Amino acid sequence: MGSRWLLRLGLLVLAGATWAAAPTEPRIPPGYQPADDRDERGLWDELDEYEQSLRRSPLLVDDPQLNAYVRDVVCRIAGDYCPDLRVYVLRNPGFNAMMAPNGMMVVWTGLLIRVGSEDELAAVVGHELAHYTMAHSLQQFRHVRATMGLGTLLSTGVAVVTGVFAPIGELAALLDALAFSRKQEAEADLLGARYLQAAGYDPRASYTVWESLLAEEEAAVVARDEPLPFMRTHPAIRDRLQALQTWADAQPAPAARRTRQDRHRRVLTGLYFELMEDQIDTNRYGRTSFLLERHAELGVDPALIAFFRGEMYRQRAGDGDGERAAEAYLEAIKTGHAPPEAFRNLGYLKLKAGDRDTARQLFSYYLALAPKASDRAMIEFYLEE
Ligand SMILES: [Zn+2]
Structure with missing residues (x-):
């Protein structure tokens, strides 16, 4: 029994321990409507209002083929949640995807030029959907609304969306307010990977997508480019990648693998x-x-x-x-x-x-x-x- 085998076993135990601790049952059911308290209803109303303005944004990509593709991937992953979601593809060269508690999903074109396959796009969508179904997004937006006000968030959010790459310094406070905790990330990774697998995609895409993002970050450091904002709102990607890889490599290859490259x-x-x-x-x-x-x-x-x-x-x-x-x-x-x-x-x-x-x-x-x-x-x- 070589030391490599022991190392693998150790990693498996480690990954198992991390993941066993994470509750992974979704808290938001399909067809969810905001609780009848003023706080959550108000949050939804503000988000709906923002979404109305987003619909008129000149940065929305209206290419029918692209929209049909992204929507199709989202619905394959989302299953019963599909009718609750609206997907907006925004023209921005940054890497980002986010889901708001009211079901508004925003995907930047910079994500599309970075994922290597449909499976990898599905992996990011699955991760973001998991943040939504685990009610992380709800907690996150509630917190931001209580601390800095949603208006600030959304107007800065618009700046993020329109300003191509705004200087990271100006965005730091916003991005930190939007960052998920490590526990939330571990939960979203696990549940997102399950969504990916259930939709018939390649489970390995759950980590290969982060591998190439990390490789880009290394190239960016050498060239002294600024880090991607996404790295700030989704911390500890390196550790998470390891856990995802251990999990995915132990999964059987999907029966009818979708190779829609x-x-x-x-x-x-x-x-x-x-x-x-x-x-x-x-x-x-x-x-x-x-x-x-x-x-x-x-x-x-x-x-x-x-x-x-x-x-x-x-x-x-x-x-x-x-x-x-x-x-x-x-x-x-x-x-x-x-x-x-x-x-x-x-x-x-x-x-x-x-x-x-x-x-x-x-x-x-x-x-x-x-x-x-x-x-x-x-x-x-x-x-x-
Ligand atoms: Zn995340």
Whole structure:
């Protein structure tokens, strides 16, 4: 009997002990309505009001394919709770998903460009649903309402939603108020993983999703990017990952495993251009670079990967970045199906470097490929010069 086996046994016992202590029966039944006390009713009313304004937000993603996909995953996981939930996909490059006690679920597009599969998306949804069914979200929002007022939370929440990446310092108080306890996290992990398994998804997605998030955080530290707010509201991910892995690896493979990698990739590809533009605009190069490598592994079109690598370098504009960007645009163009913007942006770089002839040629290609481009007049002006 090797020491590795003993180590595994030790981890199993440890994980078992942690999890046995956590009550995992949901406290909120399907079809739940707020208790008839003024406190909870008032909380719901305030949240409903906020939700009304959210419905009119210009940041709501209205792409029908994406919405249908996310709703479908949520309903598979939520089962009997499905009719109680409303799902909103918001355009924000951060990683976040949250569920309010009134059944409003908000998913940021930054989550969609970070999960590696439908199973991993389902894992995050299962975890958030568990916070709701265990009444953690209710406790959390009650606490925030009593201490700082829900108005502050929601207006700052709107800032979180609209401000792309607000400086972490300003958000710290809010995020700390929203953070779940370790006990709540352990409960949500266990129940969420069960939801995942019951819906026929791969139980291992319950921890692989955090593995890649931690890998991104490491890349971000090296590049001195700020940590994701999600890491602050969901503490101790490293320890939890270990417990989830021990549990998931002991589960039988799902009988009819849903390998819907194709659906995830198709939906992601459909909106890739917009979603990655948002990511580029965050100026978090460590993260962007990490994500591009990951997307290449997931099978995203190499033309798009190369184009956005070009965008990343062009935006950073440090020493040698002009050459790196030009090389990446050229790589995109060589695939034969680069986005027209690859020609235009390489044209700008050539113009800057004084190579007017090549720039002119590239601008002409751009206009030929995108005759209705909104910047046509400006490009024509360059061509005439
Ligand atoms: Zn959590």
